[in-house]
Amino acid sequence: MNDIIVFDDIDKNGPRAYSGTFDLSLKEIDRPEVENVGPVAIEAKADRGDLPGEYIVDGTARFTADLACSRCAEPYPFANTSTFHVRFRPRPESSGEEEEEVEIAAAEELDVEFYSDRLVPLKDLALEQVQLSIPMKPLCDEGCLGLCPVCGSNKSREACECETSIVDERWDALKGLRDQLKKKDV
Ligand SMILES: [Zn+2]
Ligand SMILES: [Zn+2]
Secondary structure (H helix, E strand, O other), rough: OOOOOEEHHHHHHOOEEEEEEEOOOOHHHHHOOOOOOOOOOEEEEEEEEEOOOEEEEEEEEEEEEEEEOOOOOOEEEEEEEEEEEEEEEEOOOOOOHHHHHHHHHHOOOOEEEEEEEOEEEEEHHHHHHHHHHOOOOOOOOOOOOOEOOOOEEEEEOOOOOHHHHHHHHHHHHHHHHHHHHHHOOO
């Protein structure tokens, strides 16, 4: 098996390389913006860290997906390659206050994760990378004009009748602002 990182293996045999390709379900990814996702290819290297019980996993994950644009709701293709660097540390065992503080302080370092079991399925890392890579507000294009709030048509594709009046209103607001600024200058 080459798709589960087993810390005991690393203790015994030294650093190890892993790779795998995983099909994730939309339910697992749990982000409504994702309409479709291809297989996730992941490569990782695991080694012992500096702290007792610490393991360092470095790697890259690649996938493609169809995301729904947050402005116009149209799906668009998304391709992502991410590199990651995660330090796995043993979860502090007792829930004494001091240890909780240690846990919170370490969790603030972005790349630290705590383990209870001495193994990490590569698929879990792949899922995590997919979830981290999906933008909070996906955009089909930086300049996406979104949907007309009046008739609901996609403004990047078609100019509707109602669009002009809304744009005019915006211009009026801008002009008003400019007039105000001019008055201030005088
Ligand atoms: Zn869009
Ligand atoms: Zn319209």
